[in-house]
Every structure is written in C-alpha cells, then in structure tokens.
Amino acid sequence: MALAPRRHGVKIIEVTTGALTLQVAATAIWGLVATASAADDKVFPLDTPVIVTDIGAAIQAAGAEGTLAKSLRAIGDQVNAVGVVVRVAEGxxxxxxxxxxxxxxxxxxxxxxxxxxxxxxxxxxxxITGLRPRILAVPGVTDQAVGEALGLVASRLNAVAYYEAGPVRTVTAATAYRANFTHRELFLIFGSFTAADPVSKAIEPTYATAVAVGLRARIDQEIGFHKTISNVPVHGVVGLDTPVSWDLQDEDTEAGLLNGADITCLIRRDGFRFWGNRGCATDTRFAFESTVRTNQVLRDTIAEGVFPYIDRHLTPALARDIVESINALFRRLKSAGQIIGAEAFLTDANTPDQLADGKLRIGYRFTPCAPLEDLSVESQITDEFYADFNALAA
Incomplete structure (x- = not known):
C-alpha cells in the first residue's frame, strides 16, 4: 500500500476568476513646458521631465527669469497636486x-x-518619472505651430491642453486664430488674470493657461473629471488684464462672441472665473471639455483595469468577467453622477475564427454629463393669482 497523506481538516482555495474592480485613472497630474534661464540646473535640467511635489521649493529653484516660476505659482494657488515640468532653453x-x-x-x-x-x-x-501628465500647458506662448504641436502631444498622452488664443488680444483676432486648430484635446483661453509675482511681489499679468491647469487639477480632486473649468472661482488672482464685456442674460457681448467661437474667456463675478465649456474639436460630439475628459478617463480606466485579464484562457467565463468588470465601473460612475449612463457588451466581431486566433472584441457606449450651458426661463403674465383676491382681503 502506497503511503499517501489524507486530508482531515480545512483547505483554503483562492479563486482568481470573476469580475475585477476597475480603479478610475488618476487625472490631476499636470505637465508644463516652460523657460527659466536662471533655474538650478540640477533641479530642472533642460529637456528632461522632472517631478514637482513641493511647488514652493520648485519656485525657488526656478529663479526669477522666464515663465516657470510664475506658472508654478499660478498652479500652486489653485491646488496641491503633483506635476511634471520640462524646462527648455530660451530663444x-x-x-x-x-x-x-x-x-x-x-x-x-x-x-x-x-x-x-x-x-x-x-x-x-x-x-522616466513614473507619472503621466494629463493636464498640459505652455504658458506665455502664442505661436500657432507650438499650439498645434501641443494638441498632438495631448492626444498622444490622452490629456487636455490649455493654450492662449493668439498673439493679438482682440476678439476678432482670437476668433480668426481659433480656426487654425482641430484637436479635441486643445482648449483656447483669451486674456490674462493679474496676480502677485512670486519673486518681485508686484501685481502683474499672470498666465491664464497655468491657472487653468491648476484649476483643472483642483476640480478633478474635489468634484470630478465630469466638471468643466467654467464658472468655478479662481484663487490667487486680483484682476483681469484684458477685460471683455459680459452679461449673464445677453449673449451679444464680447464674451458671447468668444464662447461662440469655442474660446474660453475670463470674467469677474463673485470673484474671478473662466467662462466657456468648449474646445477645438471638429466632431460636435466632443465639443464640451467634460465629454473629452470623460472619454479619456473611461479609455484609460478600462485599458489599465483589464490588464490582469490579458493572456488568460479565452473562455466564455472570462468574457463575462471582463464585461461585468466594465459594467460595474459604469454603475459606480453613474451612481456618483459622473456619467448619465453606459453599457459594455460583446460585439458581433467575436466569430469562431477570431476567437480561435485569441481575439476578443468588447464594445461600450456611454452618455457623458453635458454642462448646463444655456438655461432658458419662460416668463408669463397672468391674472390667475387675483382669483381669490376677495377671500384673502376678507
């Protein structure tokens, strides 16, 4: 008789199948390209991505020259978030x-x-750094070729980018400049705020694009990716360098013309705010910043979340687990009010020959939260509220 152990007790078996919990991708990581000729070369070497965790220390290392210190202050006034800086040489x-x-x-x-x-x-x-920036800007630059390149980099990083609406600060020039761009990840901003310079402390124009980067990161942290930067109070600024006419009840203003050209402007109302929800997309389905941002988050979250499923045995159970993992994410986002709804499903492309070749196709459709951009309230005069006049008077 062969000697063999007989289990007489309990054995714990770990089950590794089933749906996974997909964690929403980090979106508040910002990225700047800036100049700083007096910067500490050891802290900010040229053309090298550098992590910034302490904005105060980074401002000291940036020095007084160029765009870096002022941009860092604009971001730091809005949010405490980690970012990446690439310093470039002056011209x-x-x-x-x-x-x-x-x-x-x-x-x-x-x-x-x-x-x-x-x-x-x-x-x-x-x-290099372990961080992927999702909110980009090149503050203080208005060159069209730079804006086009920024849009391309943003699309490759699945990020949003803020850029100045041209070198000439007039509504006519800005709306003409807008026609040069088609990247849905690119959002143009007209005008500048004024704020204290981080070195001289003098009140000077600051970079609205850097402020937008910080505000976007703050909104991602406090509200969510589904909210645009429009109509949110901005911190650390004291005025507008290029005011435009604006009226809450009348679109026939300079702000209305800029918004009509898909350009965000700056207004003063209970503090200072950005005013505008739309970017440079040619596809109207991606007109709103919130739609672009939601699409990016879903793409990255799903792609990263299903990584553990890759190279497992392709069985019907595995396919169900992947679809359920994605739909569970959608249910959480809908419950949190970050999407209106979404659904993942197996597509008709899953033919026997494709499955035998190790290929599984899953589709999903979603409805993002659109911003309430245009609210109409109807007014009607009536005498019906006089109907019980005598009774009330008695």
Missing amino acids: EGGNEEDIATSLRANIIGDGAAGSRTGMQALLDSQS
Whole structure:
C-alpha cells in the first residue's frame, strides 16, 4: 500500500476568476513646458521631465527669469497636486524674429525616441518619472505651430491642453486664430488674470493657461473629471488684464462672441472665473471639455483595469468577467453622477475564427454629463393669482 497523506481538516482555495474592480485613472497630474534661464540646473535640467511635489521649493529653484516660476505659482494657488515640468532653453538670435524661431524650435522639440526634447519629452515622462501628465500647458506662448504641436502631444498622452488664443488680444483676432486648430484635446483661453509675482511681489499679468491647469487639477480632486473649468472661482488672482464685456442674460457681448467661437474667456463675478465649456474639436460630439475628459478617463480606466485579464484562457467565463468588470465601473460612475449612463457588451466581431486566433472584441457606449450651458426661463403674465383676491382681503 502506497503511503499517501489524507486530508482531515480545512483547505483554503483562492479563486482568481470573476469580475475585477476597475480603479478610475488618476487625472490631476499636470505637465508644463516652460523657460527659466536662471533655474538650478540640477533641479530642472533642460529637456528632461522632472517631478514637482513641493511647488514652493520648485519656485525657488526656478529663479526669477522666464515663465516657470510664475506658472508654478499660478498652479500652486489653485491646488496641491503633483506635476511634471520640462524646462527648455530660451530663444537665441540677432533679432526678435530669430529669437522667436529659436524658442519655437526649443519648445516643440525633437520627437526622436531616446532623445526627445522640448514638449516631446513629456511623452517620456511615465518611463522616466513614473507619472503621466494629463493636464498640459505652455504658458506665455502664442505661436500657432507650438499650439498645434501641443494638441498632438495631448492626444498622444490622452490629456487636455490649455493654450492662449493668439498673439493679438482682440476678439476678432482670437476668433480668426481659433480656426487654425482641430484637436479635441486643445482648449483656447483669451486674456490674462493679474496676480502677485512670486519673486518681485508686484501685481502683474499672470498666465491664464497655468491657472487653468491648476484649476483643472483642483476640480478633478474635489468634484470630478465630469466638471468643466467654467464658472468655478479662481484663487490667487486680483484682476483681469484684458477685460471683455459680459452679461449673464445677453449673449451679444464680447464674451458671447468668444464662447461662440469655442474660446474660453475670463470674467469677474463673485470673484474671478473662466467662462466657456468648449474646445477645438471638429466632431460636435466632443465639443464640451467634460465629454473629452470623460472619454479619456473611461479609455484609460478600462485599458489599465483589464490588464490582469490579458493572456488568460479565452473562455466564455472570462468574457463575462471582463464585461461585468466594465459594467460595474459604469454603475459606480453613474451612481456618483459622473456619467448619465453606459453599457459594455460583446460585439458581433467575436466569430469562431477570431476567437480561435485569441481575439476578443468588447464594445461600450456611454452618455457623458453635458454642462448646463444655456438655461432658458419662460416668463408669463397672468391674472390667475387675483382669483381669490376677495377671500384673502376678507
């Protein structure tokens, strides 16, 4: 008789099948491309993504020159959030045109893998720093080529980007400038706030795009990805450098014209606020910032969340688990008021030959929360409330 143990007790078996809980992707990580000729080279080496966790210390290391210190202060006044900075060199040349051309090249950078510079270095951020920036800006720059490059980088990072609405601060020029862009991830902002300079303490124009980056991160932390930056009080600013006419009950104003061109402007109402919900998308389904942001969050959350399922045995049970994992995420987001509704499902592409080739196709549809942009209240005069006049008078 062979010697064999006989279990007489309890054995715990871990079951690794079933639906997973998908964690919503982190969205409040910001990314800046800025200049700072007097910066500490050890803290902010050129063309290298650098993590910023202490904005106060980063401002000290940035020095008084360039756009970096002022941009960091604008973000820090809005939120305490981790971000990534890529410092680029100032432009060089014998005249203003040469300097501008040089600066443009430094900011746009080189996209060659392994030696990316300028804003292209943001694409290496996750591999270098472990962080993937989702809210981007190049404060203080209005060059069209830089804006186009920023839109491309934002689309590759699945991020949103804020950019100034052109070099000329007039409504006519800004609306014409808007026609140059089609990236749904890009959002144009007209005007500047004024605030205390972080070094000199003088009241000067500050970069509205950097303020927008900080506010977007604060909204992501406090409210959620489904809220636009419009009509939320801005911290740390004291005025408007380029005021526009605005009226809550009349769209025939400069603010109304800018919003009609899908440009966000700045207003003063119970403090200072951004006013505008739309970006540069040509597809009207992605007109609102909240829609673009929701789409990005769902894509990243689903992609990262189903990673553990990859390379498991492709069985009907596995397919059910993946679909249920995604639908459970949708139910949580709907319950939290962050989407109106969504549903994941197996598509008709799951034919026997495709499944045998290790390919599973899952689709999903969703309805994002649209911002209440246009509220109409109907007024009607009536005498019906005089009906019980005599009774009330008696």
